[in-house]
Amino acid sequence: MNKSTLIAGVMAFVAFTSCHSGKSGDHGEDIHAGEEHVESGENKKEEAHAGEIVLPVEKAKAAGVVAEVINPGDFQTVIQASGSLQSASGDETSVAATMSGVVRLLRAMPEGARVGSGQALFVISSEHMQNGDPADRARVAYETARSEYERARKLVKDRIISEKEFNTIKENYDIARIEQKALAGAKGKTGVTVASPAAGYVVQCLVKNGDYVTAGQPLMSITRNRKLYLVADVPARHLSEIGQVRTARFVSSYGGELYDISKLNGRTVAYGRTTVAGSSYVPVTFEFDSTDGLLPGMAVTAYLVTGTRGGVMSVPETALTEEEGTKYVYVRLDDNCYAKREVRTGAGNGERIEITGGLKPGETVVTKGAIHVKLASASNAIPAHTHSH
Numbered sequence: 111m112n113k114s115t116l117i118a119g120v121m122a123f124v125a126f127t128s129c130h131s132g133k134s135g136d137h138g139e140d141i142h143a144g145e146e147h148v149e150s151g152e153n154k155k156e157e158a159h160a161g162e163i164v165l166p167v168e169k170a171k172a173a174g175v176v177a178e179v180i181n182p183g184d185f186q187t188v189i190q191a192s193g194s195l196q197s198a199s200g201d202e203t204s205v206a207a208t209m210s211g212v213v214r215l216l217r218a219m220p221e222g223a224r225v226g227s228g229q230a231l232f233v234i235s236s237e238h239m240q241n242g243d244p245a246d247r248a249r250v251a252y253e254t255a256r257s258e259y260e261r262a263r264k265l266v267k268d269r270i271i272s273e274k275e276f277n278t279i280k281e282n283y284d285i286a287r288i289e290q291k292a293l294a295g296a297k298g299k300t301g302v303t304v305a306s307p308a309a310g311y312v313v314q315c316l317v318k319n320g321d322y323v324t325a326g327q328p329l330m331s332i333t334r335n336r337k338l339y340l341v342a343d344v345p346a347r348h349l350s351e352i353g354q355v356r357t358a359r360f361v362s363s364y365g366g367e368l369y370d371i372s373k374l375n376g377r378t379v380a381y382g383r384t385t386v387a388g389s390s391y392v393p394v395t396f397e398f399d400s401t402d403g404l405l406p407g408m409a410v411t412a413y414l415v416t417g418t419r420g421g422v423m424s425v426p427e428t429a430l431t432e433e434e435g436t437k438y439v440y441v442r443l444d445d446n447c448y449a450k451r452e453v454r455t456g457a458g459n460g461e462r463i464e465i466t467g468g469l470k471p472g473e474t475v476v477t478k479g480a481i482h483v484k485l486a487s488a489s490n491a492i493p494a495h496t497h498s499h
Contacts, residue, residue: 163440163448163487175479177442181471185422188413188459189351191342191394193360197406198337198397203308204328211236211301213323219312222405225332227309232317232329235301252290259283310334313406338400339379340371342412343391352381354416358396359460363409368460371398413460423469424462429477430455431484439469440476440483448476448483 165175207213211234219231258279266276313331317323340360344352357372371377376398385392394414430453431438441449453468469475476483 162443163450163483164446165448165483165486167445169486170479170482173479173482175476175482177474177476180423180425180465180469180473180475182421182423184418184420185424185457185462185464186415186459187417187419187457188359188415189344189348189355190458190460191344191391191412191414193340193342193410193412195404195406195408195410196339196341197313197333197335198339201335201337202313202331202333202406203310205231205304205306205330205332207232207234207323207325207327207329208304209234209236209302210324211322213317213321213329214301214319215315215317216303219315219330221312221314221407223312225306225310225312227306229306230303231306232304233301234304234323237301248286248290252286255279255283255286304329306330306332308332308334311405333406335400335405337397338404338406340376340396340398340410340412342394342396342414343389344394344414346385346390346392349385349392351416352392352394352414355381355394355414356416358394358412358414360410360412361460363411367403369401369404371396374398374401411460415459423465423471425465425469425475426462426477427458427460429475429480430463431480439465440480441469442474442476448487450484450487 214233214235216230216233219225225231259282262271262276262279265271266273310332313333315330317329323329340358342358342360355378357370357376357378359368359370361368376396379395379397381394382392425439429439431440437453437455439451439453441451443449451468454466456464456466458464
């Protein structure tokens with residue numbers, strides 16, 4: 111027996127024991143080294159059929175690999191639909207111009223920017239307008255009305271003017287005083303400041319620097335972002351199922367976290383009985399408490415829960431990997447060894463995917479960190495052998 115054959119035999123034995131002992135350490139590296147020295151055609155054929163991957167338990171834990179035992183159970187059925195997030199009724203407010211003039215933003219306020227209650231957002235100036243500055247005109251009108259009022263107080267005592275005339279003069283004075291107070295408080299050197307009436311987040315800025323605005327014109331819309339609407343556009347073919355909808359989940363079109371409105375104090379607000387004119391979709395609206403990362407206008411994919419099926423084998427979406435259209439999961443054989451398994455999938459509900467073939471009840475499947483097991487398979491796969499569990 112030559113020396114290289116002896117080394118190959120020893121290393122094969124080490125690989126075998128590492129996947130049964132549940133121990134971790136340097137065995138993965140030894141196995142890899144041993145495989146590099148295997149040169150016989152028979153051993154290479156065995157390696158081609160390898161379904162086992164060595165990933166020591168310490169490395170798996172450090173990489174965030176998590177596994178769970180898969181058994182038949184309840185599976186929520188859903189209607190998948192595109193949708194969007196919108197401000198809830200009463201949760202959005204407008205910042206309006208307090209006078210006519212040329213508007214200027216005090217600083218850039220992009221969508222999603224936070225604003226405080228009373229925060230100055232705009233300055234409106236009428237300094238070079240034909241009718242002059244409204245604040246100055248309000249001051250002049252107030253001073254004139256006050257003078258008339260003081261004079262009328264004396265005249266009504268001497269019965270020179272009637273009580274009715276006095277009341278009219280007093281009313282004009284009160285109106286002028288209110289108008290002057292409203293403008294004078296916000297008047298600065300460069301114009302009248304317009305502040306936010308409430309704390310919240312910018313939904314949309316409706317003007318740009320240099321625009322001419324009129325009193326009462328909306329300048330910006332702000333949402334308090336306490337409540338949001340999820341508006342799902344359900345395909346008309348699901349119209350008969352809409353009445354069965356109990357709750358919903360959604361994920362941003364950009365991906366990321368899956369939100370469950372049942373955990374955000376959510377409820378169904380309304381759903382259409384017919385399609386929207388010119389459309390083949392039926393709107394279904396949910397209200398829920400807003401949370402960090404969500405803003406009105408976001409496009410989402412919604413999963414409307416309609417019921418439950420029992421006896422379904424399913425795995426979290428994170429358990430699946432895909433290669434050239436074929437889906438795989440990684441089955442944990444013992445603490446250190448895994449096997450790549452092709453599976454057939456059925457319906458998905460945004461959280462889990464039905465498995466219709468390829469898995470047996472009671473098998474342990476990697477549900478988080480599957481990519482790390484996949485990477486390990488590229489370097490240390492070993493020939494398959496029997497495991498006792």
